[in-house]
Amino acid sequence: METKKPDFVYVTYIATTPEKLWQALMDTDMMAQWWVNPKAGCARVNVSDWKPGSLWEHRRADGSDIVDIAGKVIEAIAPKRLVYSWARPDEVSDVTKHSQVSFDIDQYTDKLVKLTVTHDDLAKDPSMLSGVSGGWPTVLSNLKTFLETGQALPHTVAAHA
Template identity: 40%
Template sequence: MSSEKHAPGSAAGDSTFVYVTFIRTTPQALWTALTSREFTERYWFGMHHECDWQTGSPWSLRFADGRIADSGAVVESDPPRRLVLRWRNMFLSELHAEGDSHCTIDIEPVEYAVKLTITHSMARPGSIFIEKVAGGWPRILSNLKTLLETGEVLMPLVVTAD
């Protein structure tokens, strides 16, 4: 899960993170979980997407209080098989300065499960942003998998006074 692995079709100077998991669900149920606010808020620690999921549409990921965490656009939308987002961090200046990344979400039925592959890449070697998403995606996707398979998240949002 190194941020320096190269996905098929990525350039040698890119920073790329790839995560693969198998979830006992259907492609449509996974697509709904990935794109609906109700599901996203449960497994993404209170955050949610704002988007109509049509190719060319604007996309944003927002904190529970409405602040924009990340934004971009839908590059490709092929429900329930593939979603590609242009993605830019909006709340940390050092990450924002790195520019746009691309996040590709591939959904493939495999026997009684679904193979979910997230490929998040940026055309910049040693990207700090890709290093950060390499730490975030496993937590988010573990929550998503557990939610779809059991009805509960693995790591519920813990709110502190800080």
């Protein structure tokens, strides 16, 4: 049996605790500081009650509340693992168009946390694969910088990375 390989995997090590990393993934005030679209320069927030089966929305944090991506929460085990589906807002009801994002948080050393972000099922949408392959590294670098220094990279730096 052939094992399916993920479409995108990003691993980083962050000087923080699993609990602080989890909070940064859940708290919209924190998220608005580090989740920056690398092309638009506009911060985004993920909004949900984070219960399995609930809807989540990836909204612009510029006051417009425009939803760019949406999906359903699949798994949320604080502070270890978060999994949700990922789709364009007009395709949320069509599960055949969904990809899936997993955040796995592991204590690596007493001062480092290993974060592994896996984004699967992107082959069905090459433009989404291209977008997340360019977006995740900048967003996750911002997350790391934010948790380690208290400030994310300036939006203008992220927009030109």
